[in-house]
Amino acid sequence: xxxxxxxxxxxxxxxxxxxxxxxxxATPIFMPVGTQxxxxxxxxxxxxxxxxxxxxxxxxxxxxxxPGTKLIEKAGGLHKFISWRKPILTxxxxxxxxxxxxxxxxxxxxxxxxxxxxGSRHIFTPENTVxxxxxxxxxxxxxxxxxxxxxxxxxxxxxxxxxxxQWLDRAITHFNETEPFYGHNQFLFPIVxxxxxxxxxxxxxxxxxxxxxxxxxxxxLSVGEPAEEMYRIIEIVNKILPVEKPRYLMGVxxxxxxxxxxxxxxxxxxxxxxxxxxxxxxxxxxxxxxxxRNNKWSEDLDPIDPxxxxxxxxTYSKAYLRHLVMSGExxxxxxxxxxxxxxxxxxxxxxxQKILEGEFYKWKNSMTKKLSERL
RNA sequence: GGGGAGAUACCAAAGCGGCCAACUGGGGCAGACUGUAAAUCUGCUGGCUAAUGCCUUCGUAGGUUCGAAUCCUGCUCUCCCCA
Numbered sequence: 001x002x003x004x005x006x007x008x009x010x011x012x013x014x015x016x017x018x019x020x021x022x023x024x025x026a027t028p029i030f031m032p033v034g035t036q037x038x039x040x041x042x043x044x045x046x047x048x049x050x051x052x053x054x055x056x057x058x059x060x061x062x063x064x065x066x067p068g069t070k071l072i073e074k075a076g077g078l079h080k081f082i083s084w085r086k087p088i089l090t091x092x093x094x095x096x097x098x099x100x101x102x103x104x105x106x107x108x109x110x111x112x113x114x115x116x117x118x119g120s121r122h123i124f125t126p127e128n129t130v131x132x133x134x135x136x137x138x139x140x141x142x143x144x145x146x147x148x149x150x151x152x153x154x155x156x157x158x159x160x161x162x163x164x165x166q167w168l169d170r171a172i173t174h175f176n177e178t179e180p181f182y183g184h185n186q187f188l189f190p191i192v193x194x195x196x197x198x199x200x201x202x203x204x205x206x207x208x209x210x211x212x213x214x215x216x217x218x219x220x221l222s223v224g225e226p227a228e229e230m231y232r233i234i235e236i237v238n239k240i241l242p243v244e245k246p247r248y249l250m251g252v253x254x255x256x257x258x259x260x261x262x263x264x265x266x267x268x269x270x271x272x273x274x275x276x277x278x279x280x281x282x283x284x285x286x287x288x289x290x291x292x293r294n295n296k297w298s299e300d301l302d303p304i305d306p307x308x309x310x311x312x313x314x315t316y317s318k319a320y321l322r323h324l325v326m327s328g329e330x331x332x333x334x335x336x337x338x339x340x341x342x343x344x345x346x347x348x349x350x351x352x353q354k355i356l357e358g359e360f361y362k363w364k365n366s367m368t369k370k371l372s373e374r375l
Numbered sequence: 376g377g378g379g380a381g382a383u384a385c386c387a388a389a390g391c392g393g394c395c396a397a398c399u400g401g402g403g404c405a406g407a408c409u410g411u412a413a414a415u416c417u418g419c420u421g422g423c424u425a426a427u428g429c430c431u432u433c434g435u436a437g438g439u440u441c442g443a444a445u446c447c448u449g450c451u452c453u454c455c456c457c458a
Binding site: 031033035062100117145220222250252254272273295328333334 | 403404405406407408409410411412413414415416
């Protein structure tokens with residue numbers, strides 16, 4: 001399922017390919033987040049052509065509540081429902097266990113949720129989240145976990161980890177007992193937790209490695225901890241996770257975060273940052289970040305990024321984009337989102353190239369400084 | 376020509392003797408955003424100051440008062456109704 005094509009000579013970065021039921025994914029890869037069956041504001045057509053996305057995310061919790069699995073099944077799965085022919089990965093709802101904490105209660109059985117839409121009660125279990133993800137038809141499904149907040153008491157993190165591991169065993173059992181709905185292969189990725197505690201992370205990584213699934217994920221990071229803490233944990237965990245399986249760092253991150261994590265051996269990323277921050281006027285470029293709302297761009301008629309990663313980056317001027325964003329026009333959010341996603345995809349594609357050339361580490365160090373600049 | 380209403384900061388609009396450098400919107404300026412309850416949220420928006428604070432503001436010129444954006448008088452301008 002995962003084939004390593006090349007390794008960097010000065011870091012643990014590697015380039016590879018993941019084969020799914022909807023084609024190959026070149027790694028390292030960034031996966032745009034499409035929570036509700038849409039990457040907010042962007043047509044699937046642009047996602048595929050201008051942005052060159054190879055795989056997108058969906059969310060179990062949101063899609064289960066609306067439109068519901070019945071309709072998705074009727075449509076023949078999420079791919080057909082949304083007209084997206086490439087791979088889809090679905091998060092299990094583990095992040096909602098964290099982000100909707102006031103609306104849920106955890107039990108051994110699972111997570112009892114109050115819908116944020118109408119207040120109705122639902123339970124997510126390791127088993128039914130596998131079932132829902134089977135209905136959705138995700139190429140890569142995630143095991144239900146608890147994404148712990150940060151900071152987090154050691155005792156809580158330890159207890160939470162035990163629960164996540166218990167849930168994982170049940171998810172895998174159920175996964176093995178069930179079949180894909182739509183004929184294409186589906187994978188289930190387990191998730192390493194353990195907050196920022198080294199020993200818990202080691203225990204968790206060993207547990208996850210022993211499950212011998214097709215790929216592995218690291219969760220519970222980029223929830224407020226300093227970046228150095230995150231890198232430290234990734235390093236610890238990646239020493240234990242099998243080299244020959246893809247590693248997915250959930251919810252990360254900034255462009256600099258991506259490059260650092262790739263150097264530590266991460267292959268897959270997802271993050272709302274390029275889309276959400278784009279909608280809010282922040283642009284990522286190879287020279288640094290831009291707040292397009294800032295007055296200094298008001299008369300800048302040069303393209304957003306002349307050597308830009310997407311058609312829109314090369315076509316529209318900063319002054320025009322600023323005008324759109326300041327006016328609250330939808331097109332502004334759309335252009336910014338497309339540009340940012342294309343930038344992220346270009347960045348990981350460049351990273352792959354550098355890895356194959358064995359020059360990644362040096363390139364990464366020269367890039368990260370620039371990426372963190374404020375223009 | 377007669378009668379009535381009103382003039383408040385970039386705009387709109389509250390305030391109608393002290394708690395007013397002045398509510399609230401908008402606009403503007405800046406910040407935040409990391410497995411999306413976010414096209415959202417936060418701060419600032421008279422001048423000087425790091426801050427306490429000080430100074431100049433509510434059409435304009437005077438007046439009353441310990442104290443006025445708020446009360447009185449003149450002037451200027453705007454809007455509405457009647458002729």
